[in-house]
Amino acid sequence: MPKSWLLFLIGFILLRLVFWVAVFPNPDEAYYWLWGRHPALSYYDHPPLNAWIQGSFTALLGRSTFVLRLPNLFSNAALFCTYYRIVSYLYDQNTWRYFLLTLMLILASPLYFLFLSLAWHDHWLITFSLISMYGFVTFLDGYVDRQAQTWRLYGAAIALGCAILCKYNAVFVAFGFIATLIVDRRVRSLWRDHRLYLAGAIVSLAGVPIVVWNVSNQFQSFQYYVDRSVQPDDVGLKIGPFLAFAIVSFFVVSPFYWKAFYRSLKSPSPLMRENSLYPVVAFWVFAVSSVLLTMLSLISAALYYWNITAYLMLFPLLPPLFTKSRTFLAAQTYGLLFAALLIIHYGLLPLSALISRDADPDSRMLYGWNEVATVVRMQAATLGGTPLLITTDYRSASALAYQLNTTNVLAISDRVDQFDFWSAPDHSLTGKNAVIVSDNWFPVVPKLLAQFDRVSEPETVSIKRFGVWIKNYYVQRGYRFKGSNSSTVSKK
Template identity: 60%
Template sequence: MLLRLIFWFAAFPNSDEAYYWLWGQHLDWSYYDHPPLQAWIQGIFSAIFGRSTFTLRLPNLLSSLAFFYTYFLIVRYLHKDLNVRVVTLLVLSTPLYFIFLALAWHDHLLITFSLISAYLLVRFLDSYLSDGCGETWRLYGSAIALSLAFLSKYNAVFVALGFFATLMTQARLRPLFRDRRLYIGIAIVLTCLIPILIWNVYNDFQSLRYYVDRSVNPVVSGIKIGPFLGFTLVSFFIVSPFCWIGFYRLLKTRLSVNSIYPIVAFWIFAISSILLTIISLMSAALYYWNITAYLLLFPLLPFVLKKPKPHVIYGLIISVIIVIHYTVLPLSALISKDADPDSRMLFGWKEVATIVQSESQTLNNPLLVTSDYRSASALAYQMNNRNVIAISDRLDQFDFWYRDPRPLQGKDAVILSDDWYPAELMVLSKFDRTSEPITVPVKRFGVWIKNYYVRKGYNFKP
């Protein structure tokens, strides 16, 4: 918890945290990369509390409270001998959840609402099995929570598939397919699609194209051993080897739990893990896409993992390394000058913003232009300026905000770039002429991290 507090207040926003904060300054029905809930929340919180790391990650605190309270309810419901503190410690010590409960990405909302939805559905199904009716409000509450999970991230589909598989494989639950309440619940879930569909209708269904191209349309055909090993090995270590030992034991053990809960947990874990493993062989899958797979397994781990201390020590060590990496010095800079360019972008923004501001004062209301969405988002956050523009060969949300660049024609600009995404690739050709770059080296404790380059550009040509 202390490490979480240090991260909350000391870590500059990860590039995607800043990107999603910027979405909140451009409120819309939905967005190109993800559904809109995280952006809506960021927009509301920054409007009320202003821009700060406290405000940026305050929703994470609130979601974490709801998240762990739901675990408390689950543990209390499953078995009187289960220790809620042990379950909480197992989750907090899992590096995957330490990271994604702390980052102001969509994932903290996804896992919170997914867990709430699963808990309410389990309670409904258990009561349905006992009295043939079930508590309707729990079914509808589960549907509302699942809709919010979908509004957070599309990965909620794995949770929905786990629910469906549970109903299909349990003979005593199949009569629910003749119960109109199930279809009312499905209709509630599908309300999440309304803002997403509205945005896509006006934007040529670009979100759908993005996810199809990213997940199931590989650039090169054939089995992808590298992405497969990346997905499986990173998943193994980011969850922790000790948890995987517990997951394996759970699959072999018949638990004395008088609930449908273990079956729901199994199907969510199996469907998500198998489908993403297949995708990793075809195209690419990232380890955190599987973040919902493990949620329901943690309250079951104390049945088979009698000594949690090795997992806790492992998680504590990894968490300390992560916090140092994000707040003090990117440790990859000690190994290589090129490795891990993403983490290097957490540092140096005060220095960069000072130079950008100084150069801007020599021009008349200039544009602020960068060579990638990451640097544009970080600069926008640092300067609290929603109008920074990214020009790159990658389609991103900036292309939708500046779909018609003609109003920008003829303006001068301050241009920011780095070695990861040089301005020479696309940006400089958009101007009649540009100045020589000012190099802004970023160092911590004498260790070189990266260089940024600041130029002036004259007469922007869309």
């Protein structure tokens, strides 16, 4: 391994370790951790697999930032083992060198550095999707050579089912597989093979807990995604969302990769396995997902990370193009700088706070929960007993619940979220006192305050780092919750 490669690799590993153990959970990480404390067949925002895993780890090892992100270690290990198998399958020579190049290209992509680090659903989605892609390709290659190993197809189906249990956008992988079977004449006869339909049935089994949960909850999860994605508030082309999707995707995947992606798909390296359908499947998984999301961005909104499975098969195609390339060192430098800034932004100081007092409220939400929890404990002690803990958004409710290691937090807001499916009816809360936490992003509304006999003046908790103001939280006491004729705690 060249010395420069080793230095970059050590840099990425150290930054990942710092993020793992030192950075307070992103509010969505805390949100999904809380899901694990409420076992269910599925959840409002996403399918259940990540929550099941989080709940198991917490039950066995307790609550800590180390344990929260420990599943990422296992998913990353499985991911890179699969990449090694892919590289070994594609190339007869330079296997270790090409694998290291693949590994480092992935680590240097800001998209994958971030989403393989966060304890969201995506790291499992990425891993299971790649395992499915590998199994599907090896089955197809065997099918063309009349040496198909059926277990590979069924294994791919099981992995794809697990990916769907992580996030719904795993269906884009399935669409890529279907497109391959339609377009490539070498495998069209599979449509007459019962094994393909049995594999489809295996994938469909993953949807059973999701469907059962939705049937039990008025299909609210499905409705949420329909409303969010294909029923925009105003009709017409959305040039802004389209440009945001395209430009952000260009930079977060890495601007140094796109030309190589194009070259590797147009003219696969002669060093690759001869006649393999790998480049074909890679193209269709990338193309179908990217085209559909681009079209969606023109009529509604599409987030760059919804396309995260599209690029997975492209990375093993790149090593022959980067073996002796200065572009590789430029890409590594870009990725390492981005990763370092990300750690600073998430762990030391939100860089947006240096530019504006209002920009990037999401990142500011990472800071100050130890200080807020201290004030909440003090105000709760003055109320006596076990008061309600109420915040004005699911993010703040999740972060506070994680900091206090409790499930006794309510999020009362106009937005429907998973808290609404856990909340008790108003009558069971009548007469209880509460500690209420709000901020300027989601201020406490008069309608909520009116549901108490009286409320105290808010105590301001000002959060600063290195003398830079980040945000204010407001903590106040509410006495004797009165409830209302319509549920304020549950909006189902």
